[in-house]
Amino acid sequence: MIAKSLPSYELIGVGVGPGIPQLMTLQAIDILKSADIIIAPTADPGTEGRAELTVKALLPDLLIHRVLIEIGVDPTNSYSECAKTICGWLDDQRQVAFITLGDPNVFSTFTSISSAVLEYRPETLIASAPGIMAFQYLASATNTVLLDNKETLALVTAIQDLDCVSMAMESNFDTIVVYKGGKYFRQIADLMEASDLDASFVTGELMGLEGERIDKPSRLSAKDYSYLSTMIIKLTHTP
Ligand SMILES: C[S@@+](CC[C@H](N)C(=O)[O-])C[C@H]1O[C@@H](n2cnc3c(N)ncnc32)[C@H](O)[C@@H]1O
Numbered sequence: 016m017i018a019k020s021l022p023s024y025e026l027i028g029v030g031v032g033p034g035i036p037q038l039m040t041l042q043a044i045d046i047l048k049s050a051d052i053i054i055a056p057t058a059d060p061g062t063e064g065r066a067e068l069t070v071k072a073l074l075p076d077l078l079i080h081r082v083l084i085e086i087g088v089d090p091t092n093s094y095s096e097c098a099k100t101i102c103g104w105l106d107d108q109r110q111v112a113f114i115t116l117g118d119p120n121v122f123s124t125f126t127s128i129s130s131a132v133l134e135y136r137p138e139t140l141i142a143s144a145p146g147i148m149a150f151q152y153l154a155s156a157t158n159t160v161l162l163d164n165k166e167t168l169a170l171v172t173a174i175q176d177l178d179c180v181s182m183a184m185e186s187n188f189d190t191i192v193v194y195k196g197g198k199y200f201r202q203i204a205d206l207m208e209a210s211d212l213d214a215s216f217v218t219g220e221l222m223g224l225e226g227e228r229i230d231k232p233s234r235l236s237a238k239d240y241s242y243l244s245t246m247i248i249k250l251t252h253t254p
Contacts, residue, residue, distance in 0.1 A: 028119030030146015034223030197240030
């Protein structure tokens with residue numbers, strides 16, 4: 016048996032998976048059990064965030080500190096405030112674990128928070144523990160093969176427009192994963208229909224959470240999709 020070892024860290028980003036407690040890694044659980052301080056980002060300090068809910072389902076007795084990250088405005092201030100608080104704990108020799116949905120190195124607040132911490136405290140030892148990502152879960156839940164042979168995958172966002180999606184389509188990627196683009200899913204479907212590409216897609220909203228909606232057929236349901244939605248597009252290119 017391989018001896019288990021936890022990463023060395025002062026501040027660690029811990030991926031807790033897409034929101035399904037069983038998909039948290041054993042390493043994540045071990046880190047959270049041993050960390051001195053656990054913090055979770057939230058847009059509303061009065062409510063448990065999704066990462067917190069996921070952790071609490073397995074480790075109900077853990078004390079989790081919520082840090083306010085204001086969405087919709089420039090979050091730089093929130094990052095600085097959060098970083099100052101974290102630096103206080105680090106100066107007191109306490110190990111801090113920051114929980115985040117999915118993986119901490121993919122579109123995660125952890126990147127901004129750890130950068131802000133390094134500005135105040137450049138010597139901080141930062142580490143991360145990987146987590147299963149939403150699109151991996153969606154692929155599994157819909158029996159979608161993400162990649163095979165020489166196929167290529169693009170992971171893009173559609174926050175304010177479809178530029179990245181169009182770029183990936185024009186660049187002949189075989190699989191395109193769209194994050195943060197729920198409000199554009201209908202437009203993306205139209206875009207694919209209007210193109211001469213042979214495309215199919217699956218969508219997953221609030222996966223693992225209350226209100227989960229996973230649509231396997233290549234037709235979108237009439238209801239709009241929220242921010243916490245993921246789309247996988249498969250394109251078949253004819254040689
Ligand atoms: C800020 S990013 C976080 C990505 C995360 N770090 C990861 O590795 O999957 C948020 C986006 O991830 C996707 N996402 C994360 N969790 C999800 C879930 N439970 N259900 C559906 N989509 C999810 C959505 O596209 C959402 O807009």
